[in-house]
Amino acid sequence: MADKKAKDDTTQNMGKSFTLTDNQSGKQYNLPVIEGSTGPDVIDVRRLYADTDHFTYDPGFTSTGSCESKVTFIDGDKGILRYRGFDINDLAEHSDFMGICYLLLYGELPNKDQKKKFVHDVTYHTLLQEQISVFYQGFRRDSHPMAIMCGVVGALSAFYHDSTDINNPRHRMIASYRLIAKMPTIAAYAYKYSIGQPFVYPRNDLKYSENFLHMMYATPCEDYKVNPVLARAMDRILILHADHEQNASTSTVRLAGSSGANPFACIAAGIASLWGPAHGGANEAVLNMLEEIGSKDRIPEFIKRAKDKDDPFRLMGFGHRVYKNYDPRAKVMEHTCHEVLDELGVKDEPLLELAMELERIALEDEYFVAKKLYPNVDFYSGIIFRAMGIPTSMFTVLFAVARTVGWVAQWNEMIEDPSQKIGRPRQLYTGHTKRKYVPLHARV
Numbered sequence: 001m002a003d004k005k006a007k008d009d010t011t012q013n014m015g016k017s018f019t020l021t022d023n024q025s026g027k028q029y030n031l032p033v034i035e036g037s038t039g040p041d042v043i044d045v046r047r048l049y050a051d052t053d054h055f056t057y058d059p060g061f062t063s064t065g066s067c068e069s070k071v072t073f074i075d076g077d078k079g080i081l082r083y084r085g086f087d088i089n090d091l092a093e094h095s096d097f098m099g100i101c102y103l104l105l106y107g108e109l110p111n112k113d114q115k116k117k118f119v120h121d122v123t124y125h126t127l128l129q130e131q132i133s134v135f136y137q138g139f140r141r142d143s144h145p146m147a148i149m150c151g152v153v154g155a156l157s158a159f160y161h162d163s164t165d166i167n168n169p170r171h172r173m174i175a176s177y178r179l180i181a182k183m184p185t186i187a188a189y190a191y192k193y194s195i196g197q198p199f200v201y202p203r204n205d206l207k208y209s210e211n212f213l214h215m216m217y218a219t220p221c222e223d224y225k226v227n228p229v230l231a232r233a234m235d236r237i238l239i240l241h242a243d244h245e246q247n248a249s250t251s252t253v254r255l256a257g258s259s260g261a262n263p264f265a266c267i268a269a270g271i272a273s274l275w276g277p278a279h280g281g282a283n284e285a286v287l288n289m290l291e292e293i294g295s296k297d298r299i300p301e302f303i304k305r306a307k308d309k310d311d312p313f314r315l316m317g318f319g320h321r322v323y324k325n326y327d328p329r330a331k332v333m334e335h336t337c338h339e340v341l342d343e344l345g346v347k348d349e350p351l352l353e354l355a356m357e358l359e360r361i362a363l364e365d366e367y368f369v370a371k372k373l374y375p376n377v378d379f380y381s382g383i384i385f386r387a388m389g390i391p392t393s394m395f396t397v398l399f400a401v402a403r404t405v406g407w408v409a410q411w412n413e414m415i416e417d418p419s420q421k422i423g424r425p426r427q428l429y430t431g432h433t434k435r436k437y438v439p440l441h442a443r444v
Contacts, residue, residue: 016035017033018033019031029052031045031047038075039073061425066251067246067417067420069245069410070413071083071084071243071409072084072243072245073085073245074244074245074323076323076324077324079323079326079328081329083100083243088332089328089332092329093332095109096209097208097235097239098119098122098207099115100242104242104405104406104409119208121177122177122181123181123211124204125177125178125180126181127201128189132155132156132159135155136152139151143194144393145191145393145397146393146396148190149186149187149271150271150272152189153179153183153271154268155264156182157262162174163178163263164262164263164264166257166260175263175408176263179267179408180404183404184208184212187394188200188212188216191216194393199215200215200216200219201215206226208235209232209238210226210231213227213230217389229339229343230340230343230388233339236333237336237381237398238398239402240377241403242405243405243406244322244403244406247279248274248278248279249270249273249403249407251273253270253410253411254414256269257414257415259422259423260422263408266407267404270400274396280399280400281395283379283381283382283396284392284393285316285378286316286378286383287351287382287386290354295350296353299354303315303362303365315358315362315373316378317378317379317382318368319372319376320376324372326374327375327377329376330380333384337383340388341383344388346387352386
């Protein structure tokens, strides 16, 4: 669909309507149709219940627009992903993650002065309140890092309650900066805690991705020099995962935020939603699948199983819920993947060799090509993380680090939306009708 003329104001009723006919009474209802700047129009059903005494039924909300947004646009059929109108491939190629953070928060790419100030302001929020390091000791050493992330991020409001007034624009800005800045520190601390190493404090002289890798791998015993190829790869991964429209975790953040909850609680809710294997845990599932396959000579067996409708096995990392074409992020990730493998000289890692062979077969196999089951961003990111020595349990944590800015941008947009209401989905009730209470002594 061609782009429509962009509008700077809120959505407008363009005079179109959708006619709904009640087959029993013959009565007709005209529902307004609202145009967006790009993508399909939407039918405004806000008065549907009041006018017809009926709700819509849409499990998973796959055909329901829950909000108006100017942040991210996706066209799954054409394989399009844009942040604030900019194509994801252009952004991943020419920008860094801090530039993308500014874009998502403020709607425009920063100039040099704006970028410099923004980077400075975020960087000087990377340090955690020292008592938070004690908070980690309440977790078992073998706790999943995502469990730690949920707990620690949710507790931030107890340490930074000076930025929890959601009606104060300055509070919202400070909370947004704090979340973007502190998430890599929280994530790196979770990793260090799990392996019994001391925490490494953030350094203000390092860039965002460099700082994260330094906190992950440095120790007090020796200096750690960040590989620029790996830092750039990490930066691209963060860019590609920064936002993805109204997905499960973003919708969770918005729903939690609609009640007036503080931003730290909302982001913790988003992290909990992201943890699921059908969402942020997909790249972790890719590695688990590769371990299950085990060796290249078993690939044909699993390809055959993937084609069998009666077999529950599915190839993880292929195809996408939204993209019915090639995942636009996967093209960038594939290039980055091979850059990382070449830089690290990875040639005899069995799991990575297995992944590359599986990629080759899937791209050539008629079944997968016909169904457009191309390798997606999760397939390649899992391979990159594996090559960089990042444990599987940390994969979804890195997703959370990247997605925080998207959550924050969407949360801010929701708070500033005058039409925003507390989320309250309805239901189709299929349980018992009214029943008479029977006293305990009379029950059979």
